[in-house]
Every structure is written in structure tokens, then in C-alpha cells.
Amino acid sequence: MGVIVKTDLKKILANDRVKPYLLKARFGIEKESQRVDLTGNLAKTDHPKSISLRDDHPYIQRDFAETQMELITPVTETLEELFQYLAAIHDVAYRSMGENEMLWPLSMPPQLPEKEEDIVLAKLNSARNIRYRQTLSNSYGRRKQMLCGIHFNFEFSDEFIQALYNIQSELKDYQQFKTELYLKVTRNYLHYRWLVTYFYGASPKSEANFFQEDSLRKAVRSIRSSQYGYTNSDDVQVSYSSIQNYLTDLSSMVKRGLLSEEKEFYSPVRLRGGHHVSDLADHGVNYIELRNIDINPFAMYGISYEQAEFLHLFLIYLLWKDEGSDCDEWVKMGNFYNDAVALEHPLEPTQFEKDAKGMVDEMEHLAAILDWHVSDTLFINLREMLMDPSKTLAGRLYKESEKSSQAQAAMCLAKANYQKSWDQPYQLTGFTDMELSTQILMFDCIQLGIKVEILDRQEQFLKLQLNDHVEFVKNGNMTSKDSYISTLIMENKTVTKKILQQHGFRVPKGEEFQTIEQAFRSYEIFAAKPFVVKPKTTNYGLGISIFKEGANYEDYQKAVMLAFKEDSSILIEEFLNGTEYRFFVVDDQVYAVLLRIPANVTGDGNHTIEELVVNKNRDSLRGREHRTPLEKIQLGELENLMLKSQGYRKDSIPKRGEIVYLRENSNISTGGDSIDVTDQIPDDYKKIAVDAVAALGAKISGIDMIIENKEVPAADKNAYGIIEANFNPSMYMHIYPYKGKSRRLTLHLIHYLFPELLQSRN
């Protein structure tokens, strides 16, 4: 019973062999919220269909009611990552609900239906899950089940426990040692949790129809954490003195019919061994789940980073801090203190103010001993909340509510969150440093309930998992479906062309050169007809010269030297006349065709070119460095040269309807426009693209095809020419085109990787 814990922990926590591992831990958050319509009424719709409706969806489930969305982060090793996932899952939830719904930002539900039966139970698939909800409904009534909160899962890192274990000498059994640590923290948490309730309690008032009778008239800090909240009956009493006692008590409660099953035990901390309560007996405690956290109305995701940091430090502090000698009494006292604090008025100082101040001082002291650099504002804010109760969450919400009503305040907060979620719908908040196509792919995976693990963030390396089926994806669409050699073929323009030519496709004729002299000598072969000189490996169009009318020897030489600056091999090829289209092929099907147009503005007879550019750049789809679907148009040297060649300057005012081009090349990366033309391109050209990809042995490819006149059949002589096959074609430009229909290629890709998704749907 906590022997080592009492004697040693204060010393050994500060040991140099422990310190490096102190910040290593594992975290997870579950967050419930009610779906409401834009007027703040409980949604009448079903859980969004775009979210996979599996009961065991890893990220987005329904809790008790159909409107009660539960967002679940994966387990992460840092708080940063935890909040990234929490943000991302919120993005998916919001955009899946559609533009007519929001998430209610309070633990207390919005106004409930007058008749309790009108609260719709979650429409789950498994009969067992439905039965469980029915049981809860019978035991506690549906209203109380509508409370929402945060569950904060916390696991010490193995290295940390190992380091502690190696220093102590009292306990030989590692698993027992670990369990004792968690039990101490748990008992202390139960004893001191009133501090959390004071700072972060945030359910001062209920809305209409929550209480059947008006049991609680006054405003409090946290209805949810009080006796009026989500608790078992008073008869349910479980000892935390040892894991054996804990389990014995729990199973006795079930036997006595006080709980329908063990998971119905609503402790503010739950001990976790694994998936099931029974795992505790075999494996001891592996992590703990803090369940008494109210939704923070002022944090977009229901809990702030600083709050999580507080909880992490608080748990270490509770490990460090001495506990009372009688375990059960210690816990019981905690319940009493907590209920008292929970029921204090939100603007009143707490009756335990002095104790609270002492604990904050101790926590700060401990952080200093442990070289733990918490956020600069944490202790400032904690002390401010102690000085001024109106700065606590409950205090703030209460004061906001005084201006109109709690429901009105909640509506304002909900609308602001809603707005932010829709601001840049192509981004996945939390992961905006990653490539856009990867962000969109992750969005779709989260929505479809495919687990996403980032194996290497800089390298855009993902592990996707659906049940036992694992797929790895790099850069959005580099997958197990393509063979290594097919991508090497596509990477090599010379080889690509040779193979396509051998299969009878038209490709521009040309030659590869390794030396400047060789290339010079072949002038006469190319000079008379349109041709292009380019480095073998191109990079955003650098080193490419196009001669649409042939070239004189001097210009030819210049172009050759320019290309050799970019690569040790260059290609000289015939230039094909026509329009270039990008065909996106996945598994023998063209899912999108895109036309790219060089950066341009359309005159209105009033504004200068510069003004027109500024205006066009206001589009939220335009940004910088490939983190938006389109790039902002530049007005640099190249653009000015291009304007000059057309007789314009930045301050010229083009006529109404006149299109002025600012670039020669049509790359999206230099401000070009993307236009979806999938439905306008005849099938015979799509077949050419599909067949070409097959000839290269590839499955996922972007074919760049020149078509002179798409009304002419593809079988006609020189109707088309294939310029390039891209083994990692960008997807986002098809998903968020400047004009035309969005083609959700990431979804096609996911369905290709996980065909069982479509099978299970049928």
C-alpha cells in the first residue's frame, strides 16, 4: 500500500537519471459536444452520413444521444500533437456536419425537448450498444446523459517509470511498482480535484428542461462536477487502496445491481489497464482517465493547451506530494471538498483559497526543481484566477451570461468556432505545415474512420489503418499500388518516352545529350521546326526554352547552356502545338482532367493591372508556398517583362473583358489558374491516358497530354502527344480548382487503397 511512494518520490523525481524522461508521457482526449442548428437548438438531423457510421469509429462517434458527438484523439506523445489531432478532428466534424450545424460549446446541453422521449438515442449498429443506452436511459433518465465533458487520458512514459523503478529499491515487481504510482496519483487526484473544479469548472447554470424539477436554483462553479452532475448513486463506493480492492469492490457493485456493467462506474478518475476493466487484473494500471473536466467554452476545442499543461504538471505534482495515510478516508474527503467547491457561486472566492495558493506555490517550486519549462502565463493565470474568481472559466461564462443569457453567450462562442472551421476549408488545422494534398487525404481518412499515424512529418509519411489492413502513403499518393520500377520509369523522361513510343503512343521526338558539344552538333536536326530544350529533370520549369518557330544557332546555343545549368543531361524535343491537359489516372480510370492557364487578370476598364492582381489575390484559395490550392500572382521581374512584351506596365488599365497574361508558363506554382475540364474531354482521349499509364506499368499517374483540337478523334494522326507521366501528381489542384467542378481525388485514392470501404457499403 504505497510504501515506496511515501518514502522516496520527492527525492527520486529530481534525480538526474529521471529528469530527461520527465516530460515524456502519452496523452489522449475524448470530447463530447451536442450538435445544434445555427439558432442554437439541438439538431434534429442524424449523425452526418459523410462520417463513416461504424460504432467503433476511431475519431468521431456518437455518445449517448444521436446529437451527442464524441471526438476522440489518438494517443500522442506530446501535448502539441494532441492538440493538433484535436483541432483536425474538429475540422472534420464541422465540415462533415455541413454549414447548417455547429457544436454547442458548453458542458450543459442547450434547451432540451420537453418530453424526455424526444431525446433521440444514438442510432448505433450494435444491438449491445443500443441496449446499454436504453439501460442508462432507464437508470439516470435521458436528460442527465446529455451532459458533455472532456476525458483526459494520461500515461507516464515507460522510460520515466523505468528510471524511477531503477532508483527505488523497495518494490521488485515492475508492474506492481507502476500500479502503485498510478494509485497514489489517483488517490491524490480524487483528494485534490477541487482545485481543477475551481479553476476550470464551467457549468454554472442549466438550460431549460435539463432538470425535471428546478433542483438547483443558484449559479455554481460546476453543476457537472457536483452531486447534481453525472454521478453514480451514493451507494456506489469503491476503494482505491489497492488494485485488488478496487476490482473486488467494482464487481460487487455490479453483482448487487448498482451498476449495469463495470464501465458504468462514473469515477472522476478511471484506472485503465487496457480495453476492458478485467485487463487491470492482468496488467495492472497502464494509464488513467480524468473524467471531471468541463468543456471550456472559451477554448475552440473545449480545452486549452495551458489547461492540459496544468493537468500534466498537476499529475506529476500529485505523484510528488504526500498523501493521507488512510486511503479510503483520503478519497472520501476529496469528494466532500470537491462538491463544496463545485457548488460555490462562480464569482465568490473559494473557501479553500489558502490551500489553493499553497498548492500553486508548490507546483511552481516543483517545476523549478525539475527544470520543467511550462508556459510563461500558466502560474500568472492560476494566481489571477485565485485573486479574482471572475477570471475562472465559470466566472467568465457567468459574467458573459449576465449580458444576455448563458444560451446567448454560448451561441456567440459557437458561431465564432463555426466560422473558423469554415474559413479555409481546404486546410486541416493542426497539420497546415504538411503538403496540402496530404492534409486533404488525412481529412478524408479521419472522416472515413481510417486511423492516421504520421511516421515522418517532414517527409509526409503516413500509416493508414482500417481494422487489420495497413497502408503506407507518402506525399499524398505514393503507395503500395505502384511498383518501384514504374515510378522510376516515370521519373526518367527518356525511358518514359521510349516505352510509350514502343507501345505506339505519340511522344515528342527528341534526343538526350550529356555534353554541350553533342547538343550543339545536333542543331540542324531541330532548328527548322518548333522545339523545346529542357533539363532532363525539371524543377518548376527552370532551364526550359521553347522555340515555337525554330531558332537560329546563337539562340539554340544559349538554350542548351541554360538547360545544362540545371542538370547534367538535357533533352531537345520537338514542340507540340496545342493545349496541355493534366489527366489524373488511378487504377485504370481518369478521375480528373485539368487545364492550367498562366497567371492572368481580366480588365474592367477601371483598375490598373496591379490593382487587378491585388484583387484577384484576395481569394482565400490563393496563398504562398503550396499550402493553398492556388498561389498568389507575383508582380516581379518576370511578370513585368511579360507585361512589357505586350506593351503594358503595372499601372496600365486594360479594357473591360480583356485578359492580360503575366506569365508564359501555366504552372499553378507561379499564380496560374486551374480549371476542371473532366466532363469536357472526350472519352477517347481519356482512354489514351489510361492506356499510357498501363503501358508504363503504373497505377497512379498524372499524364500531361497536348491536344491540338479535342473535337478531332484521338485516333487521328498527331491528334495528341504525351509530354510527361508524373508519378506523384498533385491532387489538391483538382480538388480545389479555380473554376469548374471539384474532383475529390483523395477519396478515390482511399477507396483504391481500401476497397473494403466500398464493399461494406454495398
Add this chain to the structure above:
Amino acid sequence: MGVIVKTDLKKILANDRVKPYLLKARFGIEKESQRVDLTGNLAKTDHPKSISLRDDHPYIQRDFAETQMELITPVTETLEELFQYLAAIHDVAYRSMGENEMLWPLSMPPQLPEKEEDIVLAKLNSARNIRYRQTLSNSYGRRKQMLCGIHFNFEFSDEFIQALYNIQSELKDYQQFKTELYLKVTRNYLHYRWLVTYFYGASPKSEANFFQEDSLRKAVRSIRSSQYGYTNSDDVQVSYSSIQNYLTDLSSMVKRGLLSEEKEFYSPVRLRGGHHVSDLADHGVNYIELRNIDINPFAMYGISYEQAEFLHLFLIYLLWKDEGSDCDEWVKMGNFYNDAVALEHPLEPTQFEKDAKGMVDEMEHLAAILDWHVSDTLFINLREMLMDPSKTLAGRLYKESEKSSQAQAAMCLAKANYQKSWDQPYQLTGFTDMELSTQILMFDCIQLGIKVEILDRQEQFLKLQLNDHVEFVKNGNMTSKDSYISTLIMENKTVTKKILQQHGFRVPKGEEFQTIEQAFRSYEIFAAKPFVVKPKTTNYGLGISIFKEGANYEDYQKAVMLAFKEDSSILIEEFLNGTEYRFFVVDDQVYAVLLRIPANVTGDGNHTIEELVVNKNRDSLRGREHRTPLEKIQLGELENLMLKSQGYRKDSIPKRGEIVYLRENSNISTGGDSIDVTDQIPDDYKKIAVDAVAALGAKISGIDMIIENKEVPAADKNAYGIIEANFNPSMYMHIYPYKGKSRRLTLHLIHYLFPELLQSRN
């Protein structure tokens, strides 16, 4: 009948629009030789079994007799490539025959068996092929079929003919135009071929039992090209005046029974439309086959590059040169001239010396007009041969023979060729610029009758084809068998480790860092135990620091900065004690395990370290820049430092049996030794390697595994650790190890790519 050809060709050949394409053409060589034993007697063995025995082997077939090896190059677009293939196929032929046989270097066969029946017909598979040889045997006798020669296939490039076609205006039909060009060249070749016979005829005398009676007593220039050589009966007469006449005459010869089938027509030039004579009617002439070329005894591959260059220029010259107005008469005169020259004594000037000189002058003039830069020596040698008949091939062979006998002279030449073929048996002559593993793979493909096309030589990109089955291979073992993502996983050490760890394999624990500061902060996590600091992407071991005893903070910092010099991400990992082995896995099987030992010499008590290094470097397996199985040991700065740390200098004399290491790292690229230990490694460790490769979803991989003690079961705790998975593991070091058994991984790879090879064998 050759209208345009007469009027325009002299002018249009020199047109600027034609010149660029003049040197573009397609070439092919077939070369027959007799297999002989090391004493120069006709081999009594069968065609080597290591060569695939298909009748239609693309590179190495049997001609009439079982001893008569026919080497066939693919069609190439340059003479350089032609000779590269010819050399490579010779290497394969020689090394397949084994060390007891050679190729006879003359057109005239070595001494034949007394009884004609003892000449063994080729033991082919197809009954039709056997029947055809039986027919030939009956019509001409087996002795005459033992003559060997070179067939030189020549095709004008399409661009060249197209350029001529565009300038001329008389002929509207492109195919007819092309056929007329070939017909003119053919008629002129038949008329003037005596010039080839003079320069390059090389069959002055026969060996015993070639002639049944001693029909030809005197030495001549070319028995083979004369009436005593390999000709049809005099009744076989075919007109070259038009393709229609040619085909009509040929089929009438077959109908009259003068030829068994059309391919029995032994013209010195054969018109080729495609695979069959009948293709000529449909497609016209597509190329021509010069069949009157004797084996050049002095050229290792039976024909010299200069000879081929002469033939190319000669054919263009014959296109340019006016012909006689009566086609058939013109050809008949040629036959007469040629027979006369063929039967001249090899040391006598030719009776047509003046004409010959005129033609050489004209050819030189033409080359100048066409800006054609032939070898500097070509015209010098041609004129020398005209001035001095003993410089012709026949003259040289005759003079060599006078010293002893023609057979003796042939033996000397054969032995020299034989020697060269075995000098560096790991190389594939013609392709020694390519990576060694690719050379060995190409060798095996040629031997197995898999067509090899080089798609990109610098990039080691091959197309392999067996019947309709095509596989692409880059860098020896990057193939269609591995998925793209599995190679990306292996390329990324962090991701590889994560996945292996998730699958329960032991990998060194460690972390990735993106900034120096981050890495500095983690000092305490690593400092106490053995660890290694390395750039995320390593390149020949640069930037790696190993601390076997832990490190102080200063050394740790230095190592971190060193690694960051090589990459923007670094890894710090625990260092595993033990021996590192390379497991080569293909398709779930370990085919080789290699131990690599740092560069070292073993003392003998007499020689200095420097002398021992020089001596060890004499091994022909050691070279530079990865073009030999082992690298020469260096004695540079690093080696001297290493010696110094052991108390040695270059001129120290180590004791007998003492091993002195010159490097810390065991890379083969820095002079290390490779030792095959496949049979010494227990199966449970091999299974670990196979399972690890499977966990990565890979098929071809080199697993680097540390084993502390291979006698301990792999299942023991910490028995092994996997360091790396290599997606393009080098093969040559297993095939030519310094010590131990050779493991022909290229063969395993080919069988994996083409499983039908093994199926057809069963």
C-alpha cells in the same frame, strides 16, 4: 527501275537537310565460329548447358553443326553499341563454354573429321530445324556447311530516307522509294564487292578434310567468297532489277527444286523485308544483309570496328555512285570480278588495283563532302593494303601461317582471345562503364536468352524481355516486384525503425532531431550507454560518430554538429554490440549472408605494411570506383591515423600472422574484405531477416543485422538488432566475395522476375 537513283542522288546526299541524318543507321552482326578444345581440335562436347538451349535464343545459337556457335547482336543504332554487344556476347559465350574450350578464329574450319558423318548436326529442339539441316547436309555435304563468317545487317535510318524522299520528286510512294534505294545499293554492292574481298578476305587455305578432293591447291584471298566457298549451284540466278523480279525468280528456283526453301539462297547480299522472304512483297526492302564477310582472324570478335566503319561508308558510297544501266549484267560482272579477286594469291597485288585506288579516293572525297569524320586510320590503312598486299587480312594470315602453319597461327590467336575473355571474369566487356551488378545481371540475361535493351545507360536502366514478358530493372535490382512505398520505407531510417519496432523486431532505440539545440538537450538520454550519432541519410559513412563507451558533453556536441553537416535531420541511437552481417533477401528467402571486414593486411614478418597493401591490391578483384568486386586499399590520411592509433607507421613490419586494420569502417568501398558466411549463419537468424523484409512489405532487400553471438538462439533477448534495410543492396560483393562461396544473386533475381524459366525447365 532506279529512275531517281540515277539522276539525283549525288546532289541530294550532300543536301543540308540530309546531312544531319547521314550517320543515323541501324546495324546488326551475326558471327559463326567453331568451338575447339585447347589443342585446336573441333570440340566433342555439346553446346554449353549454361546457355539456354532454345532454338531461338536471341544471342547465342547453333548454326549447322553442334560445334558451330552463332553469336547474334541485337539491332543497334550506332557502331559503338554494336561492338559493345558483340564483345559482351563473346564474353558470355567464352565463359559459358568453360575453361577447356575456345572459339576458332578463322572462317575456314579447323581440321574436320575424316568421316563426314562425324560432323555432328546441331541438336536443336524443333523437328523442322533438324530437317532443314539434314537437307543442307544432303545438298552441299557437311564439310562445306562448316565454313563460318560474319553477316553484317544494315538499315538506313527512317529519318535519312525520309529526308532524301522529301527532296526528290520523282517517286510518290515512300515504300517504293526506299526499296529502290536498297536495290541500287545491293546491285552496286554485288558489282563492287571484290573490293571487300581484297581488303578483308581472310580464308587463304583450308585445313585437313575440308575439301573431299584437293580441289584448290594454291593459297588465295578468300576460299569462302570464291566459287569454292559457300555458294548455290550455278543454276541459281536471281534478278535484282526490281523487287517483283527478285521474288518471282526466287520462288521459281524453289519450285524447280534448285533451292529447298527461299532462305537457302546464299547471295552475298540478302534483301530483307522482315522475318520472312514473303515480307518483302508486302513491305518492300527494310534492310540488307551482307553475307560475304570472312572472319577477321586478327579482330577479337571476328570483325574490327574500322571494318564496320568501312562497310557503312562503302554502302553510302554505293548509294551515291552511278551504276550500270543493265542491272542483271551489272551484277553478273560483279560476280566475275569477285571470283577473280578471291582467287588471287594473298601476297599478289590485285588485278583491279587501279580501280580500287580510284574508289578509295572517291570514298574519301565523299566523306569530306558529307562532313563524315571516319577513323583517322581508315584511309591510311586502305591505301597501305593496296600498296602492300601482305597488309590485307589474307596477306597477314598467310604470312603468319608461313612461320609454322595456318592452324598454328589460328591457335595462337584463339588462345590470346581466350585469355582476354577470362582476365576479369566479373566484367562484361563493352559495358564496363556500367555498375558491376548490372554487368553481371546482363551477362546472366544474355546467357539465359533474355533480351537486354539499355533504356538509359547512365541510369543503369534495362528492359529485359523473354518472349512477351517484359521486365524493367534499374541498378541491378530495382524492379516491378517491390512496391514504391516499400522502397520509400526502406529509404527512410526513421520510418523503417518505427515499422520494425511495431512488428516486434529489435532495432536500436533512438530519436530523430531537426535542430542542433534539440539534439543538445537530449544529451542525458544517450550519454551513459554506447551510442551512435548519424545523419538521417548516410552516404558512405560520412558524418557518423560512434561512442562505444558513452561520451562527454563536448564530444557529444561535436558529433551532433558533424552529422548536421551532412543532412538537415540526424539520428541518435543506441549502439549495439556484436558483428554486423548483410542478409540478402529475395522473395522471402535469404540467398546470401556476408560479413564485411575493414581494410586490413596480414603480416608475414618480412614486409612493411605498405608493401603488404601493394601486394594485396594486386588481386585482379580489386580496383577503383566500384567497377571491380573489391576496392584497392588506400594509404591516405584516415588509414595513417588508424595505423598511428595502433602504434604503427606505413613502414612498420607486422609479425607473421598479425592482422593490421587500416580502417574502422567495414565498407567494401574503402578496401574492406567481403566474406561469404551464408552456410554458417543459423536459420533462425535468416528467418528474422525474411520476416523483417516482409514486415516492410518488401521483396528485395539487404538487411544489416548485428548479432552478438550467433550460437545463441535468435529468440533470446537482445540476441540481434536490425540496423538498416537496403532497398538496392549491392549484389556483386556476394557474387565475387574475397573469401567463401560465390552466391549468384543475379540468377536468383532473374528467376524471380521470370519464373517461367524454371517452369519450362521442369
